[in-house]
Every structure is written in C-alpha cells, then in structure tokens.
Amino acid sequence: MLKAEPRRQSALTRIFNPKYIMVYATLGVFLVIYLFGALMYGDKGFTTLRTLTLMFSDNAYVGVSAVGMTMVLITGGIDLSVAAVASLTGMFVAYGVTVLGLDPWVCVLFSLAVGTALGLVMGAAIHYLNVPPFITTLTGMFMARGVCALISRESISIDNPTIDYLAGLKWYIMRLQDGEWVKLKPVAYINLSVLIFIAMIIIGTIILQKTRFGRNVYAIGGNEQSARLMGLPVARTKVLVYGFNGLCSVLSGIAYALYVKSGWNLALQGSELDVISCCVIGGVMLSGGVGYMQGMLLGVLLKATIPAIITFNGTMNSWWAKIFTGLLLLLFIIIQRVVVASSDRAKKTE
Amino acid sequence: MCLSNDVLLKMTGMEIEFPGVKALDGVDFTLRRGEIHALLGENGAGKSTLIKCLTGVHRMDAGSIVLDGQSIRLTSPQDAQRLGISTVYQEVNLCPNLTVAENIFIGRQPMRRGGIDWKTINARSSELMRRMGMDIDVTLPLSGYSIAVQQMVSIARAVDINAKVLILDEPTSSLDDNEVRRLFDVMRELKKQGMGIIFITHFLNQVFEVCDRITVLRNGHLVNEWGITDISRLDLVTSMIGKDMNEIYNLKKAEQRGDAPVVLAASGLGVPGKVESISLDVREGELVGFAGLLGSGRTETAEMLFCVQRPARGSVSMRGKPVGARIPLDSIKRRMAFCPEDRKRDGIVADLSIRENIVLAVQATRGFMKPMSMAEQQELADKYIRLLSIATPDAEKKVGELSGGNQQKVILARWMATQPDLLILDEPTRGIDVGAKAEIQRLMLDMCRQGMSIIFISSELDEIIRCSNRIIVMRDLQKAAELDGEGCDQSAILSIIADEETGREAV
Numbered sequence: 001m002l003k004a005e006p007r008r009q010s011a012l013t014r015i016f017n018p019k020y021i022m023v024y025a026t027l028g029v030f031l032v033i034y035l036f037g038a039l040m041y042g043d044k045g046f047t048t049l050r051t052l053t054l055m056f057s058d059n060a061y062v063g064v065s066a067v068g069m070t071m072v073l074i075t076g077g078i079d080l081s082v083a084a085v086a087s088l089t090g091m092f093v094a095y096g097v098t099v100l101g102l103d104p105w106v107c108v109l110f111s112l113a114v115g116t117a118l119g120l121v122m123g124a125a126i127h128y129l130n131v132p133p134f135i136t137t138l139t140g141m142f143m144a145r146g147v148c149a150l151i152s153r154e155s156i157s158i159d160n161p162t163i164d165y166l167a168g169l170k171w172y173i174m175r176l177q178d179g180e181w182v183k184l185k186p187v188a189y190i191n192l193s194v195l196i197f198i199a200m201i202i203i204g205t206i207i208l209q210k211t212r213f214g215r216n217v218y219a220i221g222g223n224e225q226s227a228r229l230m231g232l233p234v235a236r237t238k239v240l241v242y243g244f245n246g247l248c249s250v251l252s253g254i255a256y257a258l259y260v261k262s263g264w265n266l267a268l269q270g271s272e273l274d275v276i277s278c279c280v281i282g283g284v285m286l287s288g289g290v291g292y293m294q295g296m297l298l299g300v301l302l303k304a305t306i307p308a309i310i311t312f313n314g315t316m317n318s319w320w321a322k323i324f325t326g327l328l329l330l331l332f333i334i335i336q337r338v339v340v341a342s343s344d345r346a347k348k349t350e
Numbered sequence: 351m352c353l354s355n356d357v358l359l360k361m362t363g364m365e366i367e368f369p370g371v372k373a374l375d376g377v378d379f380t381l382r383r384g385e386i387h388a389l390l391g392e393n394g395a396g397k398s399t400l401i402k403c404l405t406g407v408h409r410m411d412a413g414s415i416v417l418d419g420q421s422i423r424l425t426s427p428q429d430a431q432r433l434g435i436s437t438v439y440q441e442v443n444l445c446p447n448l449t450v451a452e453n454i455f456i457g458r459q460p461m462r463r464g465g466i467d468w469k470t471i472n473a474r475s476s477e478l479m480r481r482m483g484m485d486i487d488v489t490l491p492l493s494g495y496s497i498a499v500q501q502m503v504s505i506a507r508a509v510d511i512n513a514k515v516l517i518l519d520e521p522t523s524s525l526d527d528n529e530v531r532r533l534f535d536v537m538r539e540l541k542k543q544g545m546g547i548i549f550i551t552h553f554l555n556q557v558f559e560v561c562d563r564i565t566v567l568r569n570g571h572l573v574n575e576w577g578i579t580d581i582s583r584l585d586l587v588t589s590m591i592g593k594d595m596n597e598i599y600n601l602k603k604a605e606q607r608g609d610a611p612v613v614l615a616a617s618g619l620g621v622p623g624k625v626e627s628i629s630l631d632v633r634e635g636e637l638v639g640f641a642g643l644l645g646s647g648r649t650e651t652a653e654m655l656f657c658v659q660r661p662a663r664g665s666v667s668m669r670g671k672p673v674g675a676r677i678p679l680d681s682i683k684r685r686m687a688f689c690p691e692d693r694k695r696d697g698i699v700a701d702l703s704i705r706e707n708i709v710l711a712v713q714a715t716r717g718f719m720k721p722m723s724m725a726e727q728q729e730l731a732d733k734y735i736r737l738l739s740i741a742t743p744d745a746e747k748k749v750g751e752l753s754g755g756n757q758q759k760v761i762l763a764r765w766m767a768t769q770p771d772l773l774i775l776d777e778p779t780r781g782i783d784v785g786a787k788a789e790i791q792r793l794m795l796d797m798c799r800q801g802m803s804i805i806f807i808s809s810e811l812d813e814i815i816r817c818s819n820r821i822i823v824m825r826d827l828q829k830a831a832e833l834d835g836e837g838c839d840q841s842a843i844l845s846i847i848a849d850e851e852t853g854r855e856a857v
Contacts, residue, residue, distance in 0.1 A: 019449070019491050210465035212457070215448075219456055222445030229407075229443045230507075231428040232457045289447035 022283025023295040025335050029328070030302045037305060041312040049173060049188040055304040060193035061086065061256040061268075063300040065275045066282075067197075067204040068248030070296045071241050073279050074208075076221045076288025077126065077133035079242065081140035082249040083271035085115050087264070088144045089253025094156035094263025097163065104162045111250045118144070119246020123239035141272070148265035155264035158257065166192055167258040193255035200248065205293040207244075217241055221288030277325065278303050281332050287340075302328065356383040358546040359404075359515055364413035366399055373399040374410075375570045381515060381546040386537060388557045389550045391567035392590055392783035397550055400567070401517055404548075405437050406430040418514065431457075436508035440520035442500040444507070446493035451475035453492050454507045478506045483532055498529045505533070509540060516540060517548045522556060534560050552783070554583060566590055587784065610634040611669070613803045614686075614772050616655060619664035624650040626828045627664065632772060632803045637794065639818030639835065640807040641843050646824040648807045649691055652774045655805070656681045656688040668771065682715050687765035691776040691807075693754075697761045700750030704742060705731035707749050708763045715768055734763035738793060755786025762793065773797065774805045779813060791817055811840045823847060 038047045045051060056063075065082045072079045089111040096107035122140045126133050170189040174181040190198075208214035216237040219227040228234050257263060282299025284291030306328070307321040359381040366374040374396045381387050391397050402408040404415065406424035415422050417433060424430050430437075444453045451472045460467045475488040482502055492500060501521055508516055518537075522530045537547055537560055549561060557564065558578065566573040566589050573589050581589075610633040620627040625647045632638050640648045653659040655666060657675035666673045668684040675681045678688070690696035699707055709727045716722070722730075731745040738759040742752060749760055758778055765773055775794070779787040794804055794817060808814050814821060818835040823846045831846045 017489060017491075018494065019447075206465070212459055212466065215452065215456055215459065215466065218448060219445045222447035223443070226443040226445050229405075229427050229437070229439065230445075230457055231426075231431040233428070289445070 019290070020292070021339060022285070022290065022336065023292050023298070025332070026281060026283050026295050026298040026302060029331070030298050030305065033302065033305050033309070037309045037312065041309070044312055045186065046308070046312055048186055049184060050186045051308060053173070053188045053190055053194070055301060055308055056194045056197065057191050057259075059300055059304045060191075060197040061252045061259060062271065062274050062278060062303075063197045063297070064193075064200050064255050065248055065252035065271075066278045066296050066300060067200040067293065068245030069275050070204065070279050070282075070284050070291050070293060071208070071217055072133075072245045073276070073284045073286060074217050074221045074288060074291045075238060075241050076224070077238075077242070078137065078276070078286070079119075079122075079133065079140075079245050080137040080272050081118070081122065081144055082245065082252065082275055083268040084141040084144035084148070085118060085246060085249035086253030086256055086271070087267045087269075088148050089115060089250045090257040090260075090263035090267055091148045091151045091156070091265060092263075093163075093254070093257050094158050095151050097158055097160045098156050099152075104160055108254060111253065112247060115246040115250035115253075116243050117246070119249070120239055120243040122246075123242030126242065127235050127238045145265070151265070152263075153265060155262050157262040163258070163261065167261055171195075191258075193258055196251055196255055200251065201293050201297055208293060213237060213240065218289060221290070223289075274303070277329050280336075281328055283332070283336075285336055285340075357381075358383045358418065360416045361400070361404070362414050362416075364400060364403060365411045366403065366408060367411055373570050374403070374413075377413075377567060377570070377572045379565055379572075380575070381548060382563075383546055384541050384544045385562040386541055386547045386549055386560050388561040388564045389548055389567070390557065390564060390586070390590055391573075392785055395567040395590075396570040397567055398519070399570075401437065401519060401548070401550070404430065404435060404515075404517065431511055434512060434514035435517070436511050436513035436515070437517040437519065438501070438504045438508050438521050442497060442504055444492055444500060444504055447491060449489050450479070450486065450492055450495065450499075450503055451488040453503055454478060454488075454510060458511070474510075475506070478510055479503070482506055482536055498525050501525060501529075502533070502536075505536065509536075513545060515546050515548065517550075519550045520552065522551060522553060530556065554586065557586075558583065590784075610636065614655070614666070614668055615670075616666045617664055619651070619654050619661045619666065621650070621654060621659060621662045624659065624827065625654065628654075628829050629664075630822060630829070630832075632805060634771075634803055635798050635801050636819045637798045637804045637806055637817055637835075639814035639821045640805060640824060641811060641814050641821055642824030642830075642847060643809075646847075647827040648824050649776055650827075651824070652688065652776050652805065652807060656686055656774055658688070658690075679714060682711065682768065682770075685769070685771040686774070687711065687768055687770035687772070688774040689758075689761050689765060689776060689778055691780070693757060693761055698749045698757050701748060703746045704735065704740065704749055704752070704760055705745040707760050708734055708745075708767055711764045711768045730767055731763075734767060737766075738763055739789070753782075753786075755782035755789070758782055758786070758790060759793075762790070766797065770802065772803045772805065774807075776807045777809065778806070779808065779810070787813070811843055815840065815843075 040046070065086060069079060069082060092111045092114070093104060093107045096102040096110070097104050118140055122136050125131050125136045169192045173184050173188045175184050208217065216227065216232045219230070219232055220234055220237060224234060256268060260267070278299040279291065279296050280286060280299070281302055282291070282297065283295035303325060306324045307318065310316045310318060310321050357380060361377070361379040364374050364377040364379070377396065377400060379389070379400065389397050389400070399408060403410045404424070406426045406429045409425065415424065417435070422433055445456070448456065454475045455471045460470045462470070472489055479486055479488060479502070482505070484499065484502055486495065486499065492503065505521070521533060525533065537549070541547060549557070551557060561578055563575065563577055564581065564586065565575045566586070568590065612631045613634050614632040617629040618627050619625065619629070628651055630638070640651070642648050650659065654661040657678055657680060660676065666675070668686065673681060673684045675684070699710070705727055708731045709722055712730065713722055728745060734740070735742065735745060740756050740759045740763070742756065749757055752760065762778070779790050782790070791813060794806060798804055806814065806817060815835070815838055820835050821833045821838060821843065822829055823831040823833065823843055825847055833842065
C-alpha cells in the first residue's frame with residue numbers, strides 16, 4: 001500500500017515543518033548563549049538595546065556579504081572571493097576619492113559594476129566550463145587581491161565630506177516619555193551599514209521565498225540534474241546567483257569602508273571564512289539546498305555575541321572568541337550531519 | 351480494445367550517433383491520442399536515447415518529430431515541457447529538499463501580487479495528490495516520503511503540466527503490486543482524457559495489462575510495431591532479443607566430479623544478528639547456488655567469507671590453509687574474489703575506463719610498488735573484452751557509459767583476471783536484460799568447467815536451478831537446507847523458504 005501519511009496542516013505543524021529544523025537549532029543556541037550573557041553581565045548592560053545595535057553595526061559588513069553567500073551555498077556552491085572583492089571596493093573608493101578626486105558615488109557605481117561583473121564571469125565559468133566553484137572563486141579572490149595591491153600597497157584614508165556624512169548617519173532609537181520622543185538611555189542607534197544589512201536581508205528573503213528565481217536556487221542545490229530535467233533555467237540561475245553575490249560583496253565592502261574610512265589592500269583577509277561560518281552556523285548547508293536568510297541573520301548575531309561576552313568579561317583574551325567560534329562551527333556541522341543522517345535513516349526504514 | 355488512429359506524435363528516421371556507436375538508426379515511432387504505447391527493447395536497444403531525443407536532452411543527427419501536425423525542434427527539456435511533452439524518469443528526478451507541493455509546481459508557480467502564491471500551490475497540490483489516491487501532507491519535504499510516493503509526485507507534476515504526451519520511463523521498477531495497480535489506474539484515467547502515454551518497462555506482464563500497442567527496438571533499429579492483441583508473449587521476447595529463447599537458455603551445467611578437492615571450507619561462521627552459524631564446503635569446479643529471500647543471510651554469508659564483514663566466530667580455509675583474513679585484500683591473496691550486490695556502489699568505478707576497472711584487482715594483489723605497465727594493462731583489458739564480448743569501441747571508454755550488462759561483465763573480468771580459485775557472485779544478473787543474463791550464466795559455467803569454483807547468489811530461483819551443482823537454501827539467517835542441483839525444482843526450494851514464513855512471497 002502507498003503510505004497515506006495523515007495530512008497535518010495546522011498552523012503548529014506548519015511552524016514545526018522539519019525543513020526549518022536548522023534555523024531552530026541556531027535560534028536555540030543563540031538564546032542559550034544570549035541568556036548566559038544576560039545572567040552573567042546583565043548588570044553591566046549586556047541586555048541593553050545599545051549592546052544589540054552595536055553587535056549589528058560591528059558585523060554589518062559580514063552580514064551583507066553573507067546574504068549573497070547564503071544564496072551561493074544554497075545552490076551547492078561556494079565563493080571565496082567575497083572578502084577580496086569587498087577589499088577591492090574599499091580600494092576603489094579610497095583611491096578614487098582621495099587620489100583621483102572623483103565623486104564618491106562614481107566610485108561606488110564603478111565598484112558595483114566591477115564586482116557584479118566579476119561574479120557573473122565566475123558564475124559563467126562555474127556553469128559552462130564546469131570548473132569547481134572552489135577553484136573558480138579562489139582565482140577570483142587572487143585576482144581581486146592582486147588588483148588591490150596594484151592600486152596601492154599602502155593604506156589610503158578616505159577624507160571626503162560625502163563619505164563622512166554617510167558614515168556619520170545615525171538613527172537614534174527613541175522612546176516616548178511624557179508625550180515627548182527622547183533618546184533611549186544608554187544611547188542606541190543604527191547606522192547606514194546596519195540599514196544596508198537589514199535591507200539586504202529583506203531583499204534576500206523576498207528573492208528566495210517569493211520569486212521563481214529564488215526557488216530555482218533551492219532546486220539546483222537539491223539536485224541540479226533534476227532541476228535541469230524539470231525544465232528550470234539552471235544556467236541563468238547559477239550565473240545570476242554569483243552575480244548577486246558579487247553585488248553583495250561590493251555592498252559589504254562599502255559598509256566596511258564606512259566603518260574604517262580607509263582602503264587597504266590587505267583589509268578583510270580571511271573574512272570570507274567569517275562570512276561562510278556565519279552562514280553555516282545559521283543553518284545553511286554546505287551540501288546545498290537548505291538555508292534561510294533568517295537563519296543566517298541569527299548566525300551573524302550568534303557569532304557577534306561571543307566576542308561581546310568576552311568583552312564584557314574583560315579578563316579573557318580576545319582570541320578565545322576564535323576558539324568559541326570554532327567550537328560553535330563544529331557543533332553546527334555535527335548537527336547538520338545528524339539531521340542528514342537521521343533523514344537518510346528514515347528513508348531506509350520506509 | 352479500441353485503437354484510436356488519431357496520430358499525436360510521429361517521429362521518423364531518427365538517427366543519433368555517439369562516439370563509436372550508432373545509438374539510433376532510422377527509427378520511426380508513432381503515438382496516437384488516447385493510447386498507452388509500450389516501448390520495449392533490451393538494455394542498449396535505444397529506448398532511452400529515443401526518449402531523450404523527445405525530451406530535448408539529446409540533439410538528434412537526423413530525423414523529424416511532428417507533434418499535433420506541427421514539425422518541432424527540441425533543444426532543451428524546457429522546450430519539450432512547453433510543447434506538452436512530460437517525462438517521469440526511472441530514478442525520481444525531483445528535488446528532495448523541496449516540499450511535495452513545490453516539486454509539483456516549481457518552474458510554473460502561480461503568482462499573486464508579485465510573489466509566489468504558496469497557498470494556491472499547496473491547495474492545488476493537495477487536491478492533485480488526493481485525486482491520485484494519496485492523502486499526504488504536501489508541505490513536508492519530499493525526502494521524507496517513500497520512493498513510491500515520490501514517483502507519484504513526479505507523475506502529478508507531469509500530468510499537471512497539461513501534457514499531451516506523457517513518457518513513463520520504467521516507473522514501476524521500485525513499486526510494489528498495489529502501487530503499480532494504482533499507477534495503472536491513473537494511466538487509464540489519463541488515457542481517457544486523450545493523452546498519449548509512452549510506457550517503458552522490463553515487465554512484460556505489465557505491458558500486456560495496460561498497453562494498447564507495442565513498439566520494439568533492437569540495437570538502435572526499429573523491429574516492428576504491433577497492436578497488443580497481435581503478438582504473443584514468446585514472439586515479443588524473441589523479437590526483443592533477436593534470438594530464440596530456447597537457444598539462449600541452452601545451457602549445460604558443469605560436470606561435477608565427486609572426488610574433486612575441496613577448495614573452500616568454512617565452519618561455524620557467524621556474526622551475531624547477521625548470520626547464526628554456517629558451515630560449507632565448495633569443491634573445485636563446483637557451482638554452489640545460494641537461494642533465499644532478501645535478508646535471509648545470503649549476502650552476509652558471502653561478505654563473511656570474503657571478510658568484508660569480519661566473522662565473529664568460525665574459520666575459513668582455502669585449499670586446507672586457514673585464511674585468517676582481516677581485510678578483503680587478505681582474501682584476495684588467498685585467491686578469492688567477490689562481486690558485490692550493488693555494482694553501482696561497490697563494484698564499478700564509473701569514472702575510470704574499462705581498462706582501469708579491469709586491472710584494479712590484479713594491481714591490488716601485486717601491491718602498488720609493482721605497477722603494471724601500460725602494455726600489460728592493455729593486453730589484459732583487450733583479452734577480457736574479447737573473452738566476455740563486452741560491447742565497447744575500445745578499452746578506454748568510461749565504465750559509467752556502458753549498459754548494465756556490460757558493466758557487470760567488466761566486474762567479472764576484473765575478478766577473472768586475478769585468476770581466483772573461488773569466485774563469489776552476489777546477484778550478478780540483477781537489473782540486466784535477458785540476453786545479457788544468459789551470457790553471464792554461460793560465462794559462469796565456462797569458468798567452472800575450467801576448474802574455478804563459484805558461489806552464486808541470486809533471487810531468481812530458475813537461474814539458480816539452471817546453473818548450480820548444489821544449492822544452499824538460506825532462511826532466517828541460517829542454512830535451512832542443502833540440495834543437490836540435479837533434479838531440483840522450484841517448488842522444493844520454495845517450500846523450504848516458505849517454512850515458518852508462510853505469507854511472505856518468495857523471490
């Protein structure tokens with residue numbers, strides 16, 4: 001007999017659909033760690049909105065890049081060039097504004113064009129030439145780093161009123177007191193980078209959940225051969241995903257440039273791995289097909305919480321953050337394996 | 351049975367050439383509205399190739415396709431779908447990570463206010479699956495459901511595309527009887543709606559059950575087209591393999607001398623929970639068949655003998671010397687060889703060439719310090735390609751590109767090349783066509799005549815009876831009986847297997 005599994009479509013089962021399991025794992029671990037921080041350092045201000053918004057603004061550039069990376073990982077690919085492209089963006093802006101005296105907007109548009117184009121080219125190489133994404137994007141990374149060094153070996157500081165204005169933009173979080181809006185104490189605000197991050201998360205979610213393109217991304221990650229046989233535009237989707245990721249890398253670079261107000265050819269070295277680990281911690285599977293922007297957002301926050309706790313502790317060496325992040329990553333990779341293994345087992349026993 | 355004459359699809363003069371092989375040579379095929387048309391042929395006859403032309407996967411070299419009176423050119427699967435040609439493949443081609451509903455609708459999702467309308471997708475999928483007799487939660491990921499459900503999902507997808515032509519490429523190979531019956535109901539329903547269905551299968555009784563017409567291909571050529579009532583089953587088989595059945599099965603068992611020395615002696619082998627305790631002897635030139643249900647301990651016994659699974663107790667000796675194996679390589683060095691059940695997973699290395707696959711085991715016995723020269727390798731490969739008549743242009747073709755029967759021959763060649771005293775074959779004829787099966791059986795018997803001993807595991811009793819000198823029947827992880835191969839018949843074996851297991855169907 002065909003197994004007629006009972007149909008369950010209540011709101012509760014919709015929420016507990018097994019496809020969200022990784023997101024819940026991240027949420028659970030985040031809550032545990034956040035609770036730990038709250039209990040230990042609540043009196044020092046760990047639970048204030050200020051701490052939370054600072055966690056956002058310190059990691060916005062990683063998060064923006066992780067939006068694109070999430071999509072790439074869902075297709076089953078990987079992109080190692082993101083940090084190099086972000087660094088290149090910083091160089092373009094710094095060199096263009098400070099040395100060439102160009103309008104910053106021109107530099108930004110130029111960077112967007114170059115970064116997106118590089119992404120598209122890499123995507124095309126991956127799909128049409130069948131070069132593994134790891135190698136293709138490693139090449140992209142070396143090229144971007146090389147161009148950075150060609151532009152300048154020295155750090156170039158950005159001194160420009162527009163950039164200063166953009167970097168200084170702050171939206172204070174207000175609260176209503178005696179019929180008047182006053183700044184929250186301690187002062188909490190979000191800046192342009194955080195705004196870009198939030199906007200990209202929303203855009204990414206809409207693309208993934210509400211467009212055919214986004215669903216094709218999942219299908220390709222699930223089984224590329226099937227996706228092709230189902231008549232989905234595999235080539236176009238893959239190329240565009242890498243293009244979109246290039247765009248995210250540039251935006252990330254802009255967020256970072258606003259953060260440090262300079263361009264340096266060695267900036268953000270190794271950050272691509274931070275980006276990837278945020279995604280993995282956020283439940284995006286490296287094997288493709290599974291992942292959500294919401295999970296990635298939690299991954300970024302989780303990864304930001306650890307250094308925050310260490311800062312609040314005050315006595316621990318900041319390298320402990322790396323060790324804890326490593327442990328966290330290990331934990332999530334093990335969870336992923338367990339989830340995959342248990343679903344395999346479930347299939348076998350049927 | 352009424353046959354409609356309203357032509358829906360006409361393919362004429364189809365030709366495709368792959369490097370070294372003419373896969374299709376002037377094949378014609380006609381599908382009419384409201385008919386179920388069986389496309390039959392042995393592995394490598396060109397069925398899949400023909401289907402892939404029709405679905406836009408392969409580009410044809412010559413020929414024309416006319417659909418609904420219009421000449422069409424197909425360059426991609428999207429093209430085919432747009433024109434109303436849907437395919438359900440043997441291996442489920444869906445995305446396991448997506449929900450059932452999404453698998454049905456992906457690529458053509460209904461949109462609402464600029465976004466995908468998930469509500470409609472879920473509701474309509476639920477309705478579709480219910481109409482196919484399945485009340486399942488379509489919002490769960492596909493990977494949680496059995497293959498049978500997945501197969502139905504892919505049919506639901508194909509049907510909902512408003513296909514004019516539905517191609518079912520061996521959809522029943524992983525379904526049980528009830529599931530097959532339900533699929534047939536769905537097919538008949540679709541036929542009534544005027545859809546043309548192309549049905550590819552290896553099961554002839556299914557052909558006679560649902561099909562209206564049959565087209566047979568052989569070696570890339572069209573043999574003929576018949577109405578279902580115009581051909582007998584025997585004629586059909588003969589036309590598929592191009593030879594007389596009797597001629598194929600004209601096999602003679604290898605003579606067994608009673609005084610032949612014992613090659614393999616195993617006593618009291620066992621692994622808790624897998625095989626209780628088994629003892630057996632195999633003599634030189636003897637073919638010992640292992641019969642029994644799946645899970646009765648057949649495969650496990652073979653794996654213990656070869657030390658894939660280390661026995662917890664008992665001993666194995668070859669020609670009187672204890673093997674004392676810890677890993678399979680020890681067994682290989684004692685001149686044993688083992689072709690495992692799942693040739694795709696444990697047997698062939700699909701990306702290596704035929705030559706590389708054949709020399710693998712020989713090389714392993716010599717150790718990697720003593721590599722074989724290219725000339726030696728080529729000689730060895732060519733010898734076995736000739737000996738086993740493996741159908742390939744040359745020894746450098748990737749094994750993954752061969753048909754199932756030829757892949758099996760390559761594995762046989764690999765082990766024959768080590769010149770073992772004992773060859774263990776676990777289901778060597780599964781999933782290959784009748785002609786190739788007979789060839790493999792003939793090869794086994796030839797090897798026995800030359801003095802090799804063989805342990806032959808199979809689910810098909812008739813081939814066990816046809817080839818074995820002695821038959822060991824396994825039941826419930828134990829040796830249930832040992833029968834003489836001469837004068838043994840199916841019912842005798844079945845009654846042993848069925849003992850205490852009544853109700854479970856044998857084979």
